[in-house]
Amino acid sequence: MVINPHKLGVHKVLQHIPLNKVFDAPAKARLAKAVNIADLRLCAKQRAHKMVFDYLDAGADDEISLRRGKDAYSELEMHYHILAGLKPPIDMRTKIFGCDVKLPFFACPTAGNRMFHWEGETAAAKAAEHHGSLYGLSSLATTGITEIGEICKQPKVFQLYVWKDRELVKEVLAKAKEGGFNALALTVDFTWYGNRERDIRNDFSIPPKYTIKQMIEAIKKPAWTYNFLSHEPYTYACINTDVPADSLAAFVNSQIAPEFDWRDAEWLLGEWGGPAAVKGVVRPDDAIRAVETGFSTTVLGSWKPPPLPLTSSPRSVRRLDRTLKLLWTAVCSVVPTSARPWLWVPIPSVLASPTSTVLPRVEPRASSRRWRFSEWSSIGQWDFLELPMLTTLRSVALV
Secondary structure (H helix, E strand, C coil): CCCCCCCCCHHHHHCCCCCHHHHHHHHHHHHHHCCCHHHHHHHHHHHCCHHHHHHHHCCCCCCHHHHHHHHHHHCCEEECCCCCCCCCCCCCCEEECCEEECCCCEECCCCCHHHCCCCCHHHHHHHHHHHCCCEEEECCCCCCHHHHHHHCCCCEEEEECCECCHHHHHHHHHHHHHCCCCEEEEECCCCCCCCCHHHHHHCCCCCCCCCHHHHHHHHHCHHHHHHHHCCCCCEECCCEEEEECCCHHHHHHHHECCCCCHHHHHHHHHHHCCCEEEEEECCHHHHHHHHHHCCCEEEECCCCCCCCCCCCHHHHHHCHHHHHHHCCCCCEEEEECCCCCCEEEEECCCCCCCCCCCCCEEEECCCCCEEEEEECCCCCCHHHHHHHHHHHHHHHCCC
């Protein structure tokens, strides 16, 4: 048995020594000065252990998709109507998965939040509750479904991977329904754990291996380290609390089913029986098939680069116009806001009326990276979204 501070009970002693505020003071000072989402990333980098930050920040192999994804979003052009007569306060209410929300974007489901900060998913859920946004919980979360349901009464979506064990899937879906989750998001672009070179170089593990290298990095980041050592160790709380979250790659590779196909998706939708999204769509023909299979929503591209280095984000973003045109009367689409794991923005394909939603109707044009907006009922430019996004992310306090 490997001996570590948690097995020795060090956290039970440190949790009674209130030094977190002391170590967190510099991080909170940096956080208060952040003026955009890029600043939040730098705040996180300065606070978190190197291997933890790189796990969240990195892509697979040479990170080509990560770079191309950032370029693809920077090339988008938004052609908006001027003199639209908008008057603050701007009403950004809309519907996502048929549920009323106050913000037209939401923080995407992300695995292992307590790796970054001891509050983990509970902080994000509290932020969603406070701001009236949708909340997304990962099936590899480190906080349980029941606890999230008690914290956040807002609409919620539960993200599910393509697991091999159908009994496990049934059990998790039943918990999600009992926990008040309104929709399901099936991740289909993650069928094995990719070759994440930064993780290999950093000797990434959860919890950290107590090597000289890792201890030196821990000393450099005292806020994260004390935070980690003074709280309970975490587990995959949505799946099996008896399984320690100490080998993400091994756990994923043992449970992920690369053979999962459209027939399995039909079975899953039958078991769920509610609104469902398929996350990771790259090709327009797959988007159409998703609709025909019964999915009510498609998530285009990926929240971060998938296991293969030359797929997903850039291609799906640049083909967004074609995909939306094919889905025009069928389904709501969702796009990640960037190649980074921050937020998803829904784009309703059909408006009930010109002013019934806060998001614009997108009209595809000949150019694959250019759209014209026929209705812009509440938001003048995408840049305007950065302020509420920043406010929401800052309130999560994971940095």
